[in-house]
Amino acid sequence: MAPTALITGATAGIGAQFARDRAAAGMDLILVARDAERLDAFCAQLAQEHGVRATPVPADLTRPEGLAAVEKVLTTEPIDLLVNNAGLGLNKSFLKSDVEDELHLLNLNIVAVMRLTHSALPKMVERGKGAIVNVSSVAGFAATMPGSTYPASKAWVTSFSEAVGMLVKHRGVRVMALCPGFTRTEFHQRAGIAAHQMPGFVWLQAPDVVRQGMRDLRKGKLVSVPSVRYKVAVGALKITPRALLHRIMPRGAKSMGRTVGDSQ
Template sequence: MAPTALITGATAGIGAAFARDRAAAGMDLILVARDAARLDSFCAELSQEHGVRATAVPADLTKPAGLAAVEQVLTTEPIDLLVNNAGLGLNKSFLKSDVEDELHLLNLNIVAVMRLTHSALPKMVERGKGAIVNVSSVAGFAATMPGSTYPASKAWVTSFSEAVGMLVKHRGVRVMALCPGFTRTEFHERAGIAAHQMPGFVWLRATDVVRQGMRDLQKGKLVSVPSVRYKVAVGALKITPRAVLHRVMPRGAKSMGRTVGDSQ
């Protein structure tokens, strides 16, 4: 029986790259996304191309019913790899955002990650094998997007993954936070980031992010930062005085086409 990977946010960007990578490795797939038609089409494509079983689970992870449906799969099926990739950002200053939109972000970026990890771990620990990749971001290493709660949510994902990873690493289970920088996906379009205003060298390819992430997972790393340039950037963020970051980050946000403060 082939090992099985369950991937959320699976129809685009890093999630789709994970699906293609794991299908090419011979893993069966359980793919989760909101768009049922797009999901069915993608599953059929992967099954035909790689000869694996690809099962669609249409679900909105911000809704109790959608989250419960995926939790049921995790507690009843032998899942070897869980990739918590689904997430979102808001293109609004906290002063202008709607509290329901903020809760929507927190429910997807934090609550869903916690609950699906909590559902998957017991059976993995019982079997003495399995892995979870929680897709975070380099944005979580500092308040890189002034006025946004997105970096805070990703800081939580990274810290949570490290903590749980330390808990289960001696039980044959690996948990890792994958922290990419700017990656060419639909996410940045939805987040209102003006890609054309940014130099090409900052952008990563989703396939490269996934390959590096899987290599780091095999090495037993708790945190993976793909690309040397982003490793250097994260190192710099960690040693730069907060007062300096507080002056620099608003200017960086403007260069991405984002407005900070009370103007949105």
Template sequence: MSGLAVVTGATAGIGAAFARRLHADGYALLLVARDAERLAAMATELGGAGGSVETVPADLTTGEGLAAVEKQLRERPVEMLVNNAGISLNRSFVESTAEDEERLLALNVTAVMRLTLAVLPGMVERGRGGVVNVSSVAGFGVPMPGSTYSASKAWVTNFSESVGESVRSRGVRVMALCPGYTKTEFHQRAGINMSRTPEWMWLAADAVVADGLRDLRRGKRVSVPDWKYKVAVFGMRHLPRGLIRRATRDVRGRIGRDEFDRDEAQRREGKS
């Protein structure tokens, strides 16, 4: 399949991996992200290999930015939409603000819903197309202590399954891609220190994208890349919830606590 593919959050991590893979597969690209300079750099990188690459600098947490992208999607025959843009917060809900929580929901939930709705009528009319909504294993079953990120991703997964079921008979595929820990800028941008996470738990963005596109072709509505996370999701769905809660630990705010501990240790050393 070729045609126009739209990727949000396209300048790093999973979004950039999708952009490179879809470009290599022959798609023309419309890339969306907040940072105009990084978008231009990505377009230059991909454009040098041939093919059409357009960019739309937009902040999808704002009404103006979201409306600008929606307009593009409604007016053009989009064959593939990848809703990759998303954020997390480096604090527990009780330490958060309403403004930050609304910003998280605007990007993780509202933008996914509105951009999916912008492309689906055209896809259904043409009888083909695909939507990949990047979710997370964090959205399966067990709430993460103090985290609204996991709740937002639970919505993305359920939404994708529900919408995918409603349009599959029309030749359109909608899928939630639910990776585990992936080597991207995501945690760094959120201020979350992941240095204690074992190396074996990390996935490569290119491998996540390859698994996701393979599962989309197979008609799956939920894709969980890598066998270890498939096992983890099976456990989340079938093991007693109390057992899963005891195995879950909150990584939010770890940078702040680590910095406090380090400063406190240095202060004590200075006194001794």
């Protein structure tokens, strides 16, 4: 029986690339996304191209019934790899966002990650094998976006993954936070972020992010920051005094729009 990977936010961006990568490695897939039609088509494509089983699970992870459906799979199926990729950003200042918008972000970026990890982990520990990748961001290493709560949510994901990873690393299970920088996906377009205004050198490609992430997972790292330039950036964020960071961070809050983007 082939090992199985369950991937959320699986029809676009980094999630879709994880699905392609793991299918090419011969893993069966359980893919989670909101768009049932798109999800069905992607599963059929991967099954045909790689000869693996690809099962669609349409679910909105911001809703209790969506989370419950995926939790049921995680507690009843032998999952070898869980990739918590679904997430969203609010391209608006905290002063302009509604509480409902902020709760929507927290439910997907934090609550869903916690609950799905909590569902998968006991079975993995019981079997003495398995891995969880929680897709975070370099944005979580500092308050890099004035007025945005997205970095705070990703800071939680990174810290949570490190803590749980330390707990289970001696029991045959790996948990890792994958922290890419700007990556060319649909995320920025959906969030209303003017990606074309960013210089080309800041951009990563999703295949490279996934390849580096899987390499670091095999090495047992608790945090993976793909690319040398972002490793340097994270190192700089860690040693730069807060007062200086607060002066040099981009003043992007004033120009934030009102579009909500996500990678479910």
